[in-house]
Amino acid sequence: MPELPEVEVVRRGLDRWVRGRTICAVEVLHPRATRRHEPGPADFSSRLPGRPIAAASRRGKYLWLPLAPDAKHPDEALLGHLGMSGQLLVLPAEAPDGPHLRARIRFDDDGPELRFVDQRTFGGLSLDPLVEDGAGGHLPLPVAHIARDPLDPLFDDEEFVTRVRARSSEIKRVLLDQTVCSGIGNIYADESLWRSRLHGGRPADRLGRPRVHELLGHVRDVMIEALAQGGTSFDDLYVNVNGESGYFDRSLAAYGQEGRPCGRCGTPIRRIAFMNRSSFFCPRCQRRSPAR
DNA sequence: CATAGATCCTGTATGC
DNA sequence: TGCATACAGGATCTAT
Numbered sequence: 342m343p344e345l346p347e348v349e350v351v352r353r354g355l356d357r358w359v360r361g362r363t364i365c366a367v368e369v370l371h372p373r374a375t376r377r378h379e380p381g382p383a384d385f386s387s388r389l390p391g392r393p394i395a396a397a398s399r400r401g402k403y404l405w406l407p408l409a410p411d412a413k414h415p416d417e418a419l420l421g422h423l424g425m426s427g428q429l430l431v432l433p434a435e436a437p438d439g440p441h442l443r444a445r446i447r448f449d450d451d452g453p454e455l456r457f458v459d460q461r462t463f464g465g466l467s468l469d470p471l472v473e474d475g476a477g478g479h480l481p482l483p484v485a486h487i488a489r490d491p492l493d494p495l496f497d498d499e500e501f502v503t504r505v506r507a508r509s510s511e512i513k514r515v516l517l518d519q520t521v522c523s524g525i526g527n528i529y530a531d532e533s534l535w536r537s538r539l540h541g542g543r544p545a546d547r548l549g550r551p552r553v554h555e556l557l558g559h560v561r562d563v564m565i566e567a568l569a570q571g572g573t574s575f576d577d578l579y580v581n582v583n584g585e586s587g588y589f590d591r592s593l594a595a596y597g598q599e600g601r602p603c604g605r606c607g608t609p610i611r612r613i614a615f616m617n618r619s620s621f622f623c624p625r626c627q628r629r630s631p632a633r
Numbered sequence: 634c635a636t637a638g639a640t641c642c643t644g645t646a647t648g649c
Numbered sequence: 650t651g652c653a654t655a656c657a658g659g660a661t662c663t664a665t
Binding site for chain 3: 402422425527617
Binding site: 373424425426441459460461462463508509510514616617 | 641643
């Protein structure tokens with residue numbers, strides 16, 4: 342599932358293969374692909390041709406391609422979210438359409454095209470105005486409420502710790518709240534909690550500042566490590582989140598490891614249902630009630 | 634306002 | 650074999 346490191350790999354691919362090119366044709370093949378674009382798929386398709394792509398940007402799990410502004414067009418961006426199963430592929434125009442192709446973007450240089458492929462259709466594309474981010478930058482309007490991510494140079498560690506400790510919810514839920522800190526999904530939440538020896542069910546407001554600082558450090562570490570691995574498994578003409586093969590060899594200590602021995606103490610990793618999904622943890626290293 | 638839970642979706646895996 | 654069910658889960662919506 343694409344979380345911050347996977348999305349960053351895609352962003353880098355888009356920056357390399359799509360930035361500077363001018364869109365010439367857009368096809369929407371599934372209505373859900375543009376459901377977040379309020380004016381509808383026809384409007385989405387008709388407003389993009391002729392617009393050059395100026396950059397490839399990201400905050401948390403959101404990706405966007407700022408479009409070069411001109412006299413007729415204000416600052417706006419092609420915004421994308423991969424959801425659970427979305428892929429943005431750069432492929433030769435003659436490559437056959439694979440299954441679950443939801444949208445196609447062609448360029449006026451007749452080079453490789455951009456395809457949005459999404460089996461479970463939780464992802465989507467839209468065209469949105471850019472607004473100021475309060476620090477001299479811009480971001481798409483639907484992303485304005487999303488917090489900076491831990492790899493953002495302007496991420497404020499002290500503010501994060503304060504905001505986490507202001508919440509009475511379980512710490513895992515707070516980690517997954519994209520308005521507190523963006524980019525963390527179920528996998529990296531479990532991995533960070535395991536490294537921190539924290540049970541995801543611990544109330545956030547009962548953790549001391551040093552504990553939350555340490556947790557943030559582990560969040561950052563696990564993301565940087567995953568990014569370093571992800572950067573190697575892609576070939577050039579293929580901008581891909583290969584949810585199955587590319588990243589499943591990540592060295593996961595907790596996520597998906599039910600029944601396998603904890604890397605620290607050997608106790609079998611347990612799986613419990615939480616927030617309509619699974620949580621994996623070591624029942625010995627990660628106690629719900631802290632030892633006295 | 635903060636919080637918790639339901640909901641969207643479809644291919645794959647599992648159970649009877 | 651075939652059908653039904655569980656599962657994967659990010660973001661948003663609704664209810665309290």
